[in-house]
Amino acid sequence: MFGSIYIGLSGLNAYSRGLQAVSNNVSNMNTLGYKASDITFADVFGNRNRGGLDYGTFENGGHGVTISERSISFKQGELRQTDRDLDLAIDGNGFLVLLDGDTTYYTRTGSFEISDDGYVVLQGTNYRLATLDGTGRPVAVNIDASRTDPPVLTDRITFADNLSRTATTYNIPDIKVYDARGTEHKWSILFTRPETVFDTWSVKVADATGKDIGTKELKFVLDQVSPDTQELLFEDAASGLSITFDFSKNVRSFSTGTVSSLRAADVAGHATGSIATVKVNEKGELEIAYTNEEKKQLGAIAVADFRDPQALEQRSRALFVYTGLGQRQFLSAEDSRVGTIKGGQLEASNVDLGGQFGELILIQRGFQASSQIISVSNDMIQQLFGIRGQG
Secondary structure: OHHHHHHHHHHHHHHHHHHHHHHHHHHOOOOOOOOOEEOOEEEEEOOOEEOOEEOOOOOOOEEEEEEOOOEEOOOOOOEEEOOOOOEEEEEOOOEEEEEEOOEEEEEOEEEEEEOOOOEEEEOOOOOEEEEEOOOOOEEEOEOHHHOEEOOEOOOEEEEEEEOOOOOOEEEEEEEEEEOOOOOEEEEEEEEEOOOOOOOEEEEEEEEOOOOEEEEEEEEEEOOEEOHHHOEEEEEEOOOOEEEEEEEEEEEEOOOEOEOOOOEEEEEOOEOOEEEEEEEEOOOOEEEEEEOOOOEEEEEEEOEEEEOOHHHEEEEOOOEEEEOOOOOEEEEOOOOOOOOEEEEOEEEOOOOOHHHHHHHHHHHHHHHHHHHHHHHHHHHHHHHHHHHHHHO
């Protein structure tokens, strides 16, 4: 009977620990990135006599119940839209990698910001978001060296579309070009031809003040640009600009009345730019967009993939550390083995509240039943004591 009391006590202890696990899950139902613990119980068997206490009637009898080692449910939580570019979540498998000195943390989601020293860190911490270096290792990314995009001299303008064969004049105004210092200049291009000459055009370039930059001839053979005029060079000594006009790719001369569609399809060079946004692009790369409309990629965000995710140990702030010795790989989001990184989204907790309340009822009933075992065993022992007293 004493053994029955100890078995009942094992139930009280196991169900108390189960209640603690359910309480933790329910209290974190609104915690971003939280992963619920699955709760299971296991029977305990062993030798019938240990330390002089008789635990069971049969050899290798039951010793009660214990709570199994907790496993983590890595089922994905709901992805919720936000208005911050550096709110990141993973749609699919994998974990973001955070570096803190010699310690590596892993998380499914997080709000990130730029620290004073230029690192992308988890908000409210010094944990640095990792990108993959050239050897595939996770390294902390710093944007300080990329805060300014230096100017690039304009040296080529590529044209496309149609210069109508039956028109006699056409103008492309205010093309923005840049000198070596990043200063913006505006050039206008005037195409003219005599009414009796269909295949030769005069190309006159002037700046915003009306100063003449130069005049060249553009010739067509049937509807295509003549090979000897596919590239025309215009130079402006005052601004130090020397720009090649490239008509070699997609320029034609069909008859479309007085309407032409010729355009500057690509203008090389740009002004100095400062950071406009820092975000993750569709390839899972950390990308800076500048005020000059240029972009720069700082590397692919590191995504950790674990063969055995149960080897991860939960920490505060929905973080994990890896305590296992199994396979762990660092991949980019373009790898099919891991999910895609979503900017402007956060992953909610995966706690199933209905399921937790069901577990709560079962735990309560188990605790009540275990307490009844102790109560009945105590009554039986009291009866034994009573027998002696009656004698």
